[in-house]
């Protein structure tokens with residue numbers, strides 16, 4: 001449980017009252033909508049077509065009048081048609097890892113890089129990272145925003161950066177021992193790979209205190225496994241290429257009662273994915289984000305595809321005032337429908353990890369035969385765990401009967417980036 005001893009990167013900004021945040025957001029919303037239309041005809045045209053007079057735009061109360069945008073707008077304007085600054089002021093770019101197949105390019109000005117670093121640095125402090133703490137950054141350094149985002153933030157937070165990048169797990173573990181690494185920053189499924197290799201090597205990492213993990217849905221069961229085996233506190237960091245990368249949106253604090261979203265930089269809406277009407281706080285819907293402070297490409301009403309809900313707008317035990325959302329349960333387009341039952345891969349993971357002896361690597365094979373989906377779930381487990389037990393448990397938890405195939409640990413393919421959980425096959 002967190003207390004007033006919590007440390008902040010930017011205490012004033014992180015503890016601004018909700019009332020003040022609301023009025024700040026309103027001002028910034030008006031500013032950013034004008035800015036986008038004045039600096040890029042694409043936005044001017046978009047709003048004109050929707051019949052919105054930007055001169056009359058009064059902020060939060062008028063926001064729903066603006067059309068939403070999605071990855072389709074990025075595709076349509078590839079590579080940088082939505083950019084709002086002269087090209088010679090761009091200092092860096094990142095591109096989505098392609099897990100949904102659409103090229104999304106995010107350009108950054110110097111100010112955008114500073115904004116990213118600030119958001120990330122707040123997350124590191126929130127996870128207990130103090131100046132000089134060794135941090136191993138394990139996502140790849142490249143177009144994927146994970147490696148560099150974690151790097152920019154770590155520099156701002158004055159951590160001791162060990163930029164290992166992805167892969168070579170044995171070396172990662174040796175370096176963590178040699179340099180007394182305190183923080184691991186990685187894609188969540190990589191944590192399970194580290195555990196697997198540590199077990200094989202028969203080593204422990206007693207100096208490791210914290211894991212800053214993200215990029216994929218993080219179930220409570222997975223967090224509990226990592227916490228128990230590594231003896232560390234596990235944080236769930238959230239962000240995406242379109243909002244400016246990892247950590248831009250926020251992370252949970254040591255209270256672990258939801259993800260704080262940096263409201264001085266982002267305005268959130270949660271909409272019903274079908275009707276696009278707002279849902280009340282507490283109800284699950286699609287998260288729609290407006291970037292209030294970015295220069296090169298500020299997304300306005302971006303439909304993230306991510307499903308979550310607003311948990312609370314009350315001041316948190318950690319002292320922060322920024323609202324908290326639930327861990328992302330899945331993406332709108334990840335939802336699987338089998339025999340009339342809707343479910344998300346994260347529900348399969350949660351169910352599997354409730355079974356003793358089952359390992360965290362799994363794959364959902366969707367077999368489509370004449371338009372009908374059948375589902376087979378491949379799991380890795382210790383000898384003695386039978387397919388029958390797995391099938392029975394999944395039936396109880398998911399409400400239908402997938403086939404469960406049990407494989408020896410280490411059989412399924414491992415990925416260095418985001419894990420591939422769903423494989424579609426046509427028969």
Ligand code: ADP
Nearest residue numbers: 096097098099214215216217237238240241328
């Ligand atoms: P791509 O879209 O190619 O996967 P991104 O890095 O932009 O590349 O991915 C952003 C997406 O990753 C988010 O929209 C979300 O679906 C997922 N994601 C990122 N962080 C988390 C997290 N902490 N929990 C769940 N999903 C996450």
Ligand code: ZN
Nearest residue numbers: 253316318320
């Ligand atoms: Zn908190």
